[in-house]
Amino acid sequence: MSASASPAMTSPDLVPPFTGDAAPAGHADDDPAARAYVRRRGVPGVALIRSTHGLQRGMLLTGVVIVAAFVLLALFAPLVAPFRFNTIFAPQLPMSSEHVLGTTVGGFDVLSRIVYGARTAIEVILLAVALSLLVGVPLGVVSGYLGGPLDRVLVLIMDALYAFPSLLLAIVVSIMVAGGRSGPFIGILSAAVSITVVFIPQYFRVTRNATVQAKVEPYVDAARVAGAAPRRIMFGHILPNVSQSIPVLMTLNASEAILTLAGLGFLGFGIEPNTAAEWGFDLNKARADVSNGIWWTGVFPGLAIVLIVVGVTLIGESLNDVLNPLLRTRGGTTTADEAEIASLIEVATSVDAGGVAATEGDPPPPGEGGRHD
Helix, strand or coil, X not given: CCCCCHHHHHCCCECCCCCCCCCCCCECCCCHHHHHHHHHHHCCCHHHHHCCCHHHHHHHHHHHHHHHHHHHHHHCHHHHCCCCCCCECCCCCCCCCCCCCCECCCCEEHHHHHHHHHHHHHHHXXXXXXXXXXXXXXHHHHHHHHCHHHHXXXXXXXXXXXXXXXXXXXXXXXXXXHCCCCCHHHHHHHHHXXXXXXXXXXXXXXXXXXXXXXXXXXXXXXXXXXXXCHHHHHHHXXXXXHCCCHHHHHXXXXXXXXXXXXXXXXXXXXXXXXXXXXXXXXXXXXXXXXXXXXXXXXXXXXXXXXXXHHHHHHHHHHHHHHHCHHHCCCCCCCCHHHHHHHHXXXXXXXXXXXXXXXXXXXXXXXXXXXXXX
């Protein structure tokens, strides 16, 4: 690194590089373009949206809108739902002004169950993904970096967990955690832990494989030579460089968590209906209604599951397109990075062509193209 580049790396006034859009040079206090750039960087998600285009942007925005709608329902469930999720009315009432989506066979208001079910789904997803990250990622880094007997034991355990059918494993863990107890906290905790056990091997394998490749890189060797402790190398140098695929895995696992939670509730191993609303349980109770022509008790909970899964999956697929360099183009379009590189190549080519054209009229140097005395 040259001496002139060092102050630029350490000056707090300069803005950082921006993916997909060239960062303006100069200080943020002096340059209006730099101030505008800082404002864009200050809004979360703007950089990600600006890096997308075409179908990518459409998928991302559609998924964000769907997921944001369910998050708002979860946050403001008492204000949006007309009744409590466990308030009992006459069973199987059709849709009316009082019960917009009708009532279930148990007498629960369908709309209220859907709104409060969004809160249950969001809580379980967040808790399950957080626990999976806290357990699977550190174990993957430690196993991949240290290797040896510890690596072989951890790989054997994770492969054994991964070999089990995910729903069966979730049922067993849910029964063990709940232990016959019921309640809103223990129900959500047992569902989240059961889903966590299913997801931990995925985070472990992805992180371990990336760590095995990263630990032989020059920057890791440089950290060892500098005397850095193994803990600092693993979590200060390797982890930030192997975590690019984790956000994509989180979104895809979130959609799988919704389906696993619905499967547990459908089979009767989920959350008790009087402690929290859960869409899978409502689908189970609506099976007998279909033969009697009562369709609203099963259609709307199933539609809620489909919508939130589609929203989360769209976000995950668009993130994969953005973060994966091999998938940054769709439909023949180019990203901002590729457009910038193409413009630089065009400028360099034009400069070279101009230099050649300027020298065409000059006489050739001695020994080339003619004799000079």
